[in-house]
Amino acid sequence: xxxxxxxxxxxxxxxxxxxxxxxxxxxxxxxxxxxxxxxxxxxxxxxxxxxxxxxxxxxxxxxxxxxxxxxxxxxxxxxxxxxxxxxxxxxxxxxxxxxxxxxxxxxxxxxxxxxxxxxxxxxxxxxxxxxxxxxxxxxxxxxxxxxxxxxxxxxxxxxxxxxxxxxxxxxxxxxxx
Amino acid sequence: xxxxxxxxxxxxxxxxxxxxxxxxxxxxxxxxxxxxxxxxxxxxxxxxxxxxxxxxxxxxxxxxxxxxxxxxxxxxxxxxxxxxxxxxxxxxxxxxxxxxxxxxxxxxxxxxxxxxxxxxxxxxxxxxxxxxxxxxxxxxxxxxxxxxxxxxxxxxxxxxxxxxxxxxxxxxxxxxxxxxxxxxxxxxxxxxxxxxxxxxxxxxxxxxxxxxxxxxxxxxxxxxxxxxxxxxxxxxxxx
Numbered sequence: 001x002x003x004x005x006x007x008x009x010x011x012x013x014x015x016x017x018x019x020x021x022x023x024x025x026x027x028x029x030x031x032x033x034x035x036x037x038x039x040x041x042x043x044x045x046x047x048x049x050x051x052x053x054x055x056x057x058x059x060x061x062x063x064x065x066x067x068x069x070x071x072x073x074x075x076x077x078x079x080x081x082x083x084x085x086x087x088x089x090x091x092x093x094x095x096x097x098x099x100x101x102x103x104x105x106x107x108x109x110x111x112x113x114x115x116x117x118x119x120x121x122x123x124x125x126x127x128x129x130x131x132x133x134x135x136x137x138x139x140x141x142x143x144x145x146x147x148x149x150x151x152x153x154x155x156x157x158x159x160x161x162x163x164x165x166x167x168x169x170x171x172x173x174x175x176x177x
Numbered sequence: 178x179x180x181x182x183x184x185x186x187x188x189x190x191x192x193x194x195x196x197x198x199x200x201x202x203x204x205x206x207x208x209x210x211x212x213x214x215x216x217x218x219x220x221x222x223x224x225x226x227x228x229x230x231x232x233x234x235x236x237x238x239x240x241x242x243x244x245x246x247x248x249x250x251x252x253x254x255x256x257x258x259x260x261x262x263x264x265x266x267x268x269x270x271x272x273x274x275x276x277x278x279x280x281x282x283x284x285x286x287x288x289x290x291x292x293x294x295x296x297x298x299x300x301x302x303x304x305x306x307x308x309x310x311x312x313x314x315x316x317x318x319x320x321x322x323x324x325x326x327x328x329x330x331x332x333x334x335x336x337x338x339x340x341x342x343x344x345x346x347x348x349x350x351x352x353x354x355x356x357x358x359x360x361x362x363x364x365x366x367x368x369x370x371x372x373x374x375x376x377x378x379x380x381x382x383x384x385x386x387x388x389x390x391x392x393x394x395x396x397x398x399x400x401x402x403x404x405x406x407x408x409x410x411x412x413x414x415x416x
Contacts (some may be wrong), residue, residue, distance in 0.1 A: 003261055003402045005374045006189045007351040008365060009336065012284040016274025016300045016336055025228055025302070049202035062217060062344045070220045081222045104215050111217045111344050118199025120190035120368050122349055139213040166203050176209035177218050177345050
């Protein structure tokens with residue numbers, strides 16, 4: 001039987017997917033004291049086809065730990081899954097670590113999904129890190145060609161930044177997952 | 178080699194559905210990239226009962242004052258979660274959120290006239306059991322008007338978010354109620370092209386499962402995308 005069809009998470013997704021109504025099961029602070037690897041603050045802004053910030057989106061980040069591992073058996077001081085709601089300027093932020101390479105899965109990256117009003121299906125993308133020598137051989141980045149840069153976070157002072165453009169010039173290269 | 182069941186074109190709603198106005202500036206226009214055969218999307222988080230509170234699956238009580246209960250028709254939503262290969266998905270996290278019986282959400286940005294219910298928060302979460310079954314208690318939400326350029330009313334619905342075994346199986350959808358007269362007028366639901374696909378989002382009255390003199394049951398089965406269980410298999414030696 002075919003998959004259940006998708007519907008938008010709507011404008012009030014915070015009720016069910018954040019800690020709006022109780023303790024958070026999945027939060028934006030993924031890294032705890034003692035987490036192994038390079039600490040990363042990942043930020044970005046979500047922008048619509050008019051260049052306006054998307055203030056009601058929610059982003060999920062799913063990534064391996066600094067040694068490329070997933071639970072069970074991964075770093076207990078890291079939550080591999082994070083969620084961040086965009087603020088009134090369309091900005092998100094995750095406190096995490098730089099993901100390690102997963103054997104057979106290309107250059108180190110995290111998987112991201114965006115949920116929002118006006119998205120009938122959540123959008124998939126990936127977050128790679130600028131300057132990683134493995135990026136050159138990554139199958140997805142190679143297939144993306146010039147669009148690859150929309151999936152690569154860049155250092156911006158003390159943080160890493162990956163802006164997400166839903167539509168138009170420099171539109172993010174979303175994935176057909 | 179791909180480990181994900183390919184998606185049938187025209188099954189899910191398209192990104193751009195002009196009758197649902199908010200899609201116009203949020204739908205990507207460039208074709209999506211094809212996912213390589215291996216990626217972190219083929220793994221996923223694992224949840225356990227330690228992650229949930231004792232009343233997380235009971236929206237009658239999980240926001241209510243001591244001795245009180247949410248207002249509205251008392252219902253129980255239950256069903257089974259399987260994948261496209263008909264295998265039960267066990268330990269799947271299902272998060273739900275909804276409006277109250279008057280059609281009002283407990284959310285800063287919802288300004289609808291209908292009042293909040295002081296005993297109803299509108300969210301909950303449950304895990305599927307060893308057979309993939311789940312159930313939660315709630316009240317039947319009300320329909321409500323929404324800004325979409327005209328006189329638009331949402332059918333009564335409950336939002337659901339599911340985590341299966343792999344991130345690629347993530348599903349966020351909405352459950353509607355059999356017989357709701359707003360269903361054929363909803364541009365969000367009608368963005369799904371095929372009637373048989375839209376029908377899959379309609380919960381059925383399940384009289385046999387009702388608790389007499391207490392709670393009406395609605396049945397809603399869910400199918401997640403088919404995915405192999407061992408995503409990073411190494412190639413056998415010699416190949």
